[in-house]
Amino acid sequence: MSTKTAIVTGANSGMGLATTIELARQGYHVIMACRSEKRGQQALQEALRQSGSTAIELMLCDLGSLESIRHFAQSFRERYDTLDVLVNNAGVVLLKRQETSDGFEQAIGINHLGHFLLTLLLIEPLKSAKQGRIVNVSSGAYKAGKIHFEDPHLHKGYNPIKSYAQSKLANVLFTRVLARKLAETRITVNCLHPGAVGTSIGVDRNTGFGTRIMALVGKLPFFLSPEEGAQTAIYLATSPEVAGVTGRYFYQQKDQELKAHALDAADAERFWTWSEEQVGLRPEEKL
Template sequence: MSRKLAMVTGANSGMGLATSIGLAKAGMRVVMVCRSEARGKEALAKVRDAAGGDTAELMLCDLGSFADIRRFAAEFNSRGDALDVLVNNAGVVSLKRTLTKDGFESMIGINHLGHFLFTMLLLDRIKAAKQGRIVVVASGAYKAGRLNFDDFNLTKGFNVAKGYGQSKLANILFARSLAKRLAGTTTTVNSLHPGAVATNIGVSRETGFGKSLHVLLKPFFLTPEQGSETALHLALSPEVKDASGEYFYKKQAQALAGKAADDESAERLWKWSMEAVGLKG
């Protein structure tokens, strides 16, 4: 009997790498999705060292490019593999307002829209699994976010907290909306808050800006391994095989506050997202 297959976005470092190692150690084959080939190869070697040589493979994808997401999905889907677990982990924090290749503000464009299109294009392969699980790494920062329906790209009054909070709120609403659409199937979708994890998110690779702050605060953060525990729980545990549309923290379902529980906003976001990424239905 072949091993189950998992896929992790942003698998080259931090929580994504820790999650990939955890899934591989649990006996799954892991597709590590990374933007950088060099960093991806380094991470792949770490997973293979930790869990065995044939446990993982690297596939490249830029979640800031709809064209590259479509290329990736076509390549993966052509293999015909059932995808048992998808962990949407990749995320960016943009200290300055930047745009994706498709012209969207980077945090809403990558954290939400990139993963929205990525998930929708792989959905048939997830539904082909005996019990497919989609795990969306969100954040408690959603509480400070709001959906700017008139200006998702934050052309006016941009700040990093506003952009990141909006994207993480969108993650949760996407998970809830998709769970409703998958009701009656064997595929589940849940989101989670990993806790305050010490990763390189928000640190500029070009300038190193933010690195000293991370060093200063690191003793107060969870390790990536600790931060990955809830994602691994949702991906692997039989305890949550029937849970869907829920939001988890420390392996426990949590009540959602205000905007994240708003069904009308969730449907408006779904409609906008479908149009933004060029999907119909």
């Protein structure tokens, strides 16, 4: 039996690293898609050590750069014909408004638009798999989210919760429309809420804020470890129980009903079209 291949974004720490280690333990060849060479190499050594696998590699991908994403996808397709699992895990929460190199507000740029482009550029290798799976790490924060169509990049009235919640609702809408567009293929796409995971997600490393937050969450019993938080992503990526399930939202390995605003088909389609325009999707790349 040939080895299955998986890509995990944001694999250098937290849930991404935990997901990488567990997939490698289960026999997957795992590509860690990381932005930083230094942090990526450190995480790669940790993943190799903890998993006991030798089938893990690092490939650089900055989800905040459309150019970097295109380069990553092309490099992957040149080396691999098949992709069995794509775990779109990378995410940021930002205290103050910042922009990506393409001028996107960072939360929607990295958490949604970067993964949107990456996923669409990897559809062909996913189609080549026996049963390709796309797993989008969302959050229960989607419930507080709204797509601000009049100002999606939040030039006015920015706050971290508004920004993060919009990006996590974006993950859900993306999942639902993508599942519909791929309904005639063998690819499934699902999203999940990992729970309250004590990781350093997106906290600016240069402010010192991250250290204080990590000191706090490390002592609070209601925060899950990254390994616990990764369980639902691993379940959706590997379990035979969900082989035919698509377009759904999971929490604690169980299918959950979505709130009404996340089921608005017209909003979801409108947002998809906006996303295509933002990332400059070419006609031949559209589904």
